[in-house]
Amino acid sequence: MTDPQAGVLLTDLYELTMLQAYYDRGMNDLAVFEFFSRKLPRERSFLMAAGLEQVIDYLSGLRFTFEDIKYLESTGRFSAAFLKSLEDLSFTGDVYAMPEGTLFFRDEPILRVVAPLREAQLVESRIVNLLHFQTVVASKAARCVLAAPETLLIDFGMRRAHGAEAGLLSARASYIAGFSGTATVLAGMRFGIPVFGTMAHSFVQAHESEAQAFENFARSHPANATLLIDTYDTVEAARKVVALAVQLEKEGIAIKGVRIDSGDLGQYARQVRHVLDEGGMRGITIFASSGLDEYALRDLMAAGAPIDGFGVGTRMNTSADAPFLDCAYKLVEYAGRPKRKRSEGKATWPGRKQVFRRFDAEGRIAGDALTVEGDAQEGVPLIEPVMVAGERLKPSPTVAALRNRAREQLASLPERLRAIERSESLTPAVSEHLHALAAQADAETERAG
Amino acid sequence: MTDPQAGVLLTDLYELTMLQAYYDRGMNDLAVFEFFSRKLPRERSFLMAAGLEQVIDYLSGLRFTFEDIKYLESTGRFSAAFLKSLEDLSFTGDVYAMPEGTLFFRDEPILRVVAPLREAQLVESRIVNLLHFQTVVASKAARCVLAAPETLLIDFGMRRAHGAEAGLLSARASYIAGFSGTATVLAGMRFGIPVFGTMAHSFVQAHESEAQAFENFARSHPANATLLIDTYDTVEAARKVVALAVQLEKEGIAIKGVRIDSGDLGQYARQVRHVLDEGGMRGITIFASSGLDEYALRDLMAAGAPIDGFGVGTRMNTSADAPFLDCAYKLVEYAGRPKRKRSEGKATWPGRKQVFRRFDAEGRIAGDALTVEGDAQEGVPLIEPVMVAGERLKPSPTVAALRNRAREQLASLPERLRAIERSESLTPAVSEHLHALAAQADAETERAG
DSSP states (O other): OOOTOOOSSSSSSHHHHHHHHHHTOOOEEEEEEEEEEEOOOOOOSOOOOOHHHHHHHHTTTEEEEEEEHHHHHHTTOOHHHHHHHTTOOOOEEEEOOOOTOEOOHHHHHSSEEEEEHHHHHHHHHHHHHHHHHHHHHHHHHHHHHHHHHTTTTEEEEESSSSSSHHHHHHHHHHHHOOOOSSSBBBHHHHOOOOOOOOOOHHHHHHHSSSHHHHHHHHHHTTTTTTEESSSSHHHHHHHHHHHHHHHHHTOOOOOEEEEOOOOOHHHHHHHHHHHHHHHTTOOOOEESSSSOOOHHHHHHHTTTTTOOOEEHHHHHHTTTTSSEEEEEEEEEEETEEEOOOOOTTTOOOOOEEEEEEEEOTTEEEEEEEETTTTTSSSSOOOOEEEEEEEEESSSOOHHHHHHHHHHHHHHHHHGGGGOOOOOOOOOOOOHHHHHHHHHHHHHHHHHHH | OOTTOOOTSSSSSSHHHHHHHHHHHOOOEEEEEEEEEEOTTOOOSOOEEHHHHHHHHHTTOOOOOHHHHHHHTTTTTHHHHHHHHTTTOOOEEEEOOOOTTTTOTTTSSEEEEEEEEHHHHHHHHHHHHHHHHHHHHHHHHHHHHSSSSEEEEEEEGGSSSSSSSHHHHHHHHHHTTTTHHHHEEHHHHHHHOOOOOOOOOOHHHHSSOOHHHHHHHHHSSSEEEEEEOOOSOOHHHHHHHHHHHHHHHHOOOOOOEEEEOSOOOOHHHHHHHHHHTTTTTTOOOEEESOOOOOHHHHHHHTTTOOOOOEEEEEEHHHTTTSSSOOOOEEEEETTTTTTTOOOOOOOOSSSOOEEEEEEOOOOOEEEEEEEETTTOSSSEEEEEEEEETTSSSOOOOHHHHHHHHHHHHHTTTTTTTTOOSOOOOOOOOOOOHHHHHHHHHHHHHEEEE
C-alpha cells in the first residue's frame, strides 16, 4: 500500500554501517526500540497516531534483493561475509503499538519493536518515515475536524503534498482523522476512501463561454455536477447557474453544487447563497476551497458562512504550521538491560513502556500515566501487541474502522485540549517504577564509564 | 526513478470528470498549460527549478492499466465509451522547460505543456506534485549552500521527509542545489549521489561502554569511521576518541571524524577541537547535526565554529519555514486562442511565454523580462524544448551536470538576492507584447460573456 519499489535501501547508510560492526562482533541480542515524540510542536495540544498499517506491511516484506546487495558491495564499505548475511535477513521480531487513530502526548511511545539487534536497528529510518508523516497529517486533519465538526471536509492537497507517497498517505491519514473523502483517485482505489471531484478553471476557460462550460459539465454529470464559479465574476456566475438549473430541471438534470475558490469565501458564499435561494435553488450546495486550514475553517464557521463543505488542501497535506515532529525511535533495552540516552535536551525514558489513560465521568481524558510494561496503573492500557515473531496478529483494519476509533478518541478530548490556539497539552505522570528503571540504567552507564 | 506504482490514477478526480465532459463534446484541440509560481514565499528571494526529469519520466510512461479502468468503472461516474477511450491514451505532446537548477522568480513559467486538451489536462496533478516538491527542496537547500559555501553539507532528513518519494527526491534536489551527498542509500543507488553515514546513539548504548563502541566501529570501518560523541558527555567522549586514535594508529587504523548531535554545537565544537588538537589529532574532523537549517548554518559560520561538515535534515527536507509554494499549472491557450484566469488575487498571464535574463558586467542577474514566445528581448532565453510529440529530446542529464548548472546559477545571484533574511525578490518586467495579449484574452472573454 506504499511504494513497493522503495524497499530495504530506503534507509540511512548508518543503519548498515552499524550492522556491519554488529556483524563483526557477533552482536545480535534482543533489542527493544520505541517510537515517541519528545515534545509536541507549539501549535499542537495532542497528536493522533497513524501509519502503523504501513509499518506492518513494510516489516512483513523486509528483504534484500540481489540488486540491493550488489549496490552495497559497490560502495566498498561492507565485507563479503556481512553482505552474504543480508541475503537471509527478514523481520522476525514482535511489535506493540497504539492502534491508529489513538490520541497521544509527549514521551508516550506509539510503537515498540522487540527483535534481534540488527533487524530492530535496520528498520529505524523507514519506520520513522512512515509513522512520522501520517501522524503529522492525522494530527493536523483532526484539528480541521474539531474546527468544523459535522461538516464535509475533503482532502484536496495531493498536488502540493511532498511527492507521491505523501499525496496517497495524506488522503488516508486525513480520512482516518475524520475527513469525508479525498480528491486523490489512487487513494480511493487502494484504500476504499470515497473520492470527490469538481472541475478546474481550465475547464471554464477552454469553452467559448462560462455558461456553455457549466451546461456541458452538468450534462456529462447529470447527478453529480459541482460547478466552479470564480473564474471570472463569482456572483454573476451564480446567476448563470440558476438560469441553467431552471432549464435543466425540465430535462431531469439537477446541479448538485457550486464551488468558490478565491476571494473572501465567507462573503462570496453569502452572496451566492442569496442568488441561489432567490432563484429557487435552495438544494444547490456551496463548496469552498483555497488555502484552507483549521484556522480559516474556525473563522468561517464562527462567521456562520453558508458553506456546506470544504476542500482542504496544501496546508493540511504539508501540515504547514508544524510540518515535522520532534520524534525518535530509541533503544530502550538491549540484552535484557534498560538503556537510555542522556544527550543534552534529548534525554529519554528507558525500558519497555505502557501508557494508561484515565477518564472522567463524562468519558473525557483525565490523565495519562507512563510506566514500565507489567506495572498496572489505573486506567486503560493503550499499547497492544500487533506482530509476533514477524507475523501480523490480526487482519488489517479498514480505514472506516480506524476512522470510527479516531472519532471516539476525539470525543474524549477535554475542552482545554480542543482549542485551535494551543493553550496547553498533557504531560503523562511518570510512575515510580519508571523512575527507578531510569536510575538503574544511569547507574549501569556510570559503572561502565 | 519515482514510485512506478503511483501511475496515472495518482491524480485528482476532477481531471477525469473534466475529461469525461471533453469526451462527450469531442473537445480535444491543442491546449497549452504553464507551471509557475504566482508569488514567492515571504522567506524566499529566489526559487530553484527542479523535478523536470521526473516529469519527463512520468509523461513518457503515461498509460491506463486494465485495473485503473476497472476502478474508474466501479465509481459509476464515467461512460463506457469514455473509459474505452482511455485504453489508448498516452502523452503525445511537446514540453518546454527551464533546465533543472535554473533560478526563477514570480510569474516565470518553468514548464510548458502543449498537447491535445485531454492529455494536457490529465497530467496536471502529478506534474504539480513533482515540480512543486523538488523546487521547494532545491530552493531551501540552495539557501543552505549560500549560508555555508564550500562546506560539506549532507542530506540527513529522509526519516522525517513526507514519505518515501519525498525522502528519495529531497536527496536528489538537495544534491543538485549543491549538497555534497545524502545519508539515503536508495538515492545513492538510483541517482548515483554520494552516500554518507556515521552511527546512531543506539550503537553506543548497545555496547557495555562508549569506549568499546568507538573501538568496535573503528575496527569495522578502518578508513571511514565517524564516531558519535554526544550520547553521554561530549567532551569526555572526545578524550576517549583521542585515546583510541593513539592506540589504533599503531595498527594503521585512522579515525576519520566525530559527530556532535545535541547541545550548543558551536561551543561543543570548540571544546572538542581543543581536545582533539591537544591530543595530536588535528586530522580528525568535526561533523555536526541536530535541527540545522540555513539560519543555524549562517550563525555557526559567522561564529567561526570549527565544524568541517553538517548533516542537514528535517528542516531542509520539509522546507520547514516555507513548506509549500503558491504555484499553479494554468491553461494559457486553447485552440489557438490566448486564455487567462481573472479570479480575485489569482489573475495570470495568457499565452506561450519566454523568459529572458540580462546579466551585468560581473555576470550577476540584472533583470528578467517576461514576454510571449517569439518576441526576442535582450538577454538569454531560459525556456527550451525538452519533449517533442511525446518523445524526450535529449538523454537524461546526470545529477552531477545539473549540480554544476545550479552552482553557476547561484554564482549569478546579485548580493541583494543572496541574503538569508529576505529583503527583496525580483519581479520580471512584462513586455508590451504580453500586455497586448492579456488585453486580447480579456476582450474575447468579455465578448463571450
